[in-house]
Amino acid sequence: MLSANIPLHKINNSEFRLFLETYTNRDIPSESKLRKNYVDEVYSDTLNKIRNNIKGNKIWVSIDETIDVNGRYVANVVIGTLQTDQPGKVYLLNTEILDKANYSTITKLFDKSMFLLWPDGIRHDDVLMFLSDAAPSHGIHRVAEDIRGKFPEIDKLIAKIKQIFLKAPSRIILFKNKVPGTLLPPQPISHARVHGLRLHHTIISTSADLVFIHSNYGFLPDTILKLENQGLPIVEAIGIIKNVQNKLENIFCKIGISVHEKFKKVIEKNTGFETIIKINDVLTGQGKCFDGLPEDLTINDIAYFKYAPLTSTDVERSFSRYKNLMAPNRRAFEFENLKQALIVQCNKKQSCSAISTIISRPASSLFQYRPGTGYVGVLSNLTPNSSLSVCSNSSDEQIIPNRPHSRLSP
Secondary structure, eight states: OTTTTOOGGGGGOHHHHHHHHHHHOSOOOOHHHHHHHTHHHHHHHHHHHHHHHHTTOEEEEEEEEEEOTTSOEEEEEEEEEEOSSSOOOEEEEEEEEESSOSHHHHHHHHHHHHHHHOTTOOOGGGEEEEEOTTSHHHHHHHHHHHHHHTOHHHHHHHHHHHHHHTTOHHHHHHHHHHSTTOOOOSOOOOSHHHHHHHHHHHHHHHHHHHHHHHHHHTTHHHHHHHHTSTTOOHHHHHHHHHHHHHHHHTOOSHHHHHHHHHHHHHHHHOHHHHHHHHHHHHHTTOOOSOTTSOTTOOHHHHGGGTTOOOSOHHHHHHHHHHHHHSOGGGTTOOHHHHHHHHHHHHTOBOOOHHHHHHHHSOGGGGGGEETTTEETTTOTTOOTTOOOOOOOOSSBOOSSOOOOOOTTOO
């Protein structure tokens, strides 16, 4: 239930309880008993599995913070294994409330999380890389924000489109017919006719700017999505970033030069990215020496950077799970319980085929369920009063399914 984000109080539902008792042939504990006796145990088992999977591996660490709906600074700690021949596994290790978000609190959280991973002593030599929100992909985000700031009329145009279309059925139908598959923005409409007149005037006055942005910077959203793919080799990630730099260099107008200078400053401030480029040169045979690399980085360590991530996207995905847990009717969730539920959920194992069959069954088939008789003719492999064998892959699932995630998304 924790990994499926099902609130424990749902166990008090008589129909749900009857379903579980029928198909597991077990007595189902009460909500209070589950919370007192089982949640801590499931959380501890999850941490032990992470420790076992990390044992003997080099790792990377990423920490980022956000402000939740209750106004708290919440920081998540994500770790991943570094492999020489394939992408490693990713795990959410810890989540904590910070008094404030600064260097000092992040450092303390890092030490606390590493001790949580290695209770018998932190293995500093096994931590090869630390990712922050200053990663190269975030630099491209900042460039995109800089471009938006140079075109305030375009920014207003987008805001007006959001105001006009939502909750206007005729406009929604027209919009979907013209551009099928494009999502509508989640903003309410007010005074649609007035906004429509203003929008018409704005489109006329900004048409040239729209053409300029699309023709020169239209590649940025796809670039960001490519960098956010899990398991991307660093040679490909660096190639994508260099391709952005080359395209920005070839825009010679005043705005283009300014945007390019912004990109250069962002990259130059990230000294770690320069180190990654030198490591990549060694891995690809272009570098013949180790000058400029950290002194504590051994020759054996360099091989583990082949699939090292260059974005902190995995932390962003864990925040998406956190927001799902913080539903309006669950705001009173004690943070320690919230933390345990989130870590269990983000590090859940893959489901077996029997469970997948139940989940993928269309909702229309549910009416065929009868207590004591089951889904007759629907799920032939399940019978009442029989224990359901649950199988799973031996390896843990990635922290968050690899799905598009972009700060440019509405």
